[in-house]
Amino acid sequence: MSHYATSCKILKVQNLTPQLRQYWQGFVDETPNLASPYFELEFADLMASVRRDTRVAVFYRNGVPAGFLPFQKSLSGFFRPLGGPMGDHHGLIADNEALRFSETLKKRLFGTLIFDGGLASQDDIRNNGHSPEASWVIDLADGYEAYWEGRQKAEAKALRNLRARERKLDALGGEVVYRIDDPRTVALDTLLHYKRAQYAATGATDVFHGSWARNLAYALLGHRTDRLAGCLSTMEVDGRIVAAHFGMRSKGVMHYWFPAYDPALSQVAPGLLLFRELTRGIADLGPTQMHLGPGTYDFKKRFSNSSFDIMRGEISSLSLPSATLAAGRGIKQLANALPLGPISTWPEKAWRRLDTLTAVRGI
Template sequence: MSRWRALQESDAAFDNPFLSPEFTITVGELRDLVRVAVLYDGQDIAGFFPFERHPMGIGKPVAAGLTDAQGLIHAKDLDVDPAKLLKSCGLSVYEFDHLVSGQPLLDERHERHPSPIIDLRDGYGRYTASLREHSGKTYKSTLAKGRKLQREAGTLRHDYATTDLAPLRTLLGWKTDQYRRTGRTDRFSHQWIVELVERLLATQSESFAGVLDMIYVDDEPVAGHFGLRTRTTLAGWFPAYDTRFAKYSPGLIHHLAMAERAAESGIQVIDMGRGQKEYKDKLKNGELEVAEGRVARVGPAAGVHWMMRVPVRKTRATVMANPFLLKTADKALKTYGRLRTVLQG
């Protein structure tokens, strides 16, 4: 683990908790699919490649579908032949959707996407100054709604980096309601994901920890977030709020409070993850880059995988890139979510 950590901390591109050894180890305790390839340069360990091996030799990132940073953790300028790596790992294909920059697996065929961040390297004050300059209306209205929330509901309190399970379960309940309301698949219907989050909350060290924080009014929970951190990067993961307070924009109120406390604790970057969300556009003051695609060896399994996955991915990318199509798809999902809620009720 010490060598993994040293490699991770040697390159800013790897400064994400989803690339930390603790994350892979914890997922591996719950998922038999998890593997780690150790790469050598002579006698020296030069890299680690965490992955999941699925049937037919299909490789995916650890906790595929949940993570916003994926890839090898490796020494600078390490020469890696992707085909040889896949063969050594018993893989026909490795597919990814959040591969971090600078990876030896990347080439010009792979699609690049922005991953918005809250950059706190110059401090919270400088961050809010940039918000006032570029998103002044959002910043001022969020502060005003925070004051209104306190006038109408009670004193605002922020509990940052708590390890209490009770607020975590409240947060996951809100998130489940959000998934159902918007027509998305409820991730927390899978027990292993619930247990993963609980175990990560209990993991607390200087270099890696689960971070749960909530805001309250008169001790009633309003909004919160569960994510993971390294020493200097907090990865956004599961934000949610109580819809009874929706008119106050509790998610934005919470994110500003979280950014302030995170900066005080030494966090320099909050990585909000790839994806077009209105709150990300309003809060970001920078971007990273992640890639989507696959690497494959020639063979039947790779061909079957291409037919099953690549056309679907390209169609999805077309929808995401077109505002009209995206709005239409989102509306359809929300309609489905409302119907599902009525039928289940």
């Protein structure tokens, strides 16, 4: 059997037929690497409800649906995976990771699809990608106690630090309440307030600057099915929320997404204490894995016990955007070749920040 897609249609998500929807959900159910909530059709539906530029490339092999690739259709010609800057994981939704779809896509997509978090297990993502990195996973299949016992053996210092922070919290007094699945809108208001203040204080790009991102968060909070649900977790001290985390879950995976806390209590690390309680309560919600996403954060490395590879890259047709991207790569290569020291990384960082800013604004 050929591993090449033979044709492609680009549709709005709301125009997918019942048959295509059945294929999509079947591919997700049959493919363990698509267990993340990012690959659920219901997530694409929610994205389509908050952004009019949500599209999906439907690939066929000899007339039979073979795969789906959801993305955001940019006005600039630079297209991005579903969710834009909020999308930690993406890739082809198919039951065959060897399916070659990029050449077929280029014939229909006038521009460049930029991905940053593509599944390296998929042949065409790997062939069009570079800079592989780990995306961190907490595997709780053996239960909460077994997971933390394993972390104790591997990261004894981190566990001692966690216990010390808990003692500091106890010394402050006050009633502590954890809610693992908090449905309150006011709690999400608090989380967004903390998170946006954190972005402002650190100079990081505020992914909630665009109203679509805030609308997505509130839509997810109210969305509850066995395939997809938003999950807000909170920690209160004497009735005041001091830490919160907002993520989403599928049947088997909780995606760890947006943690934030009151900086006035940073000495007790309330976010870390809430994280511990989330690992304790996650099994009651169904998932047996927590995906932490990529990054060099010490927290992710210390508390994960598994990982999978993701990649950056692009799939380009002959167009002005692809020529612009090629020019940018040339500047980056020149900077790397010159004896510039740390500033040699500036062109790439500037490009990635610009790309994130335009993605946040849906440009």
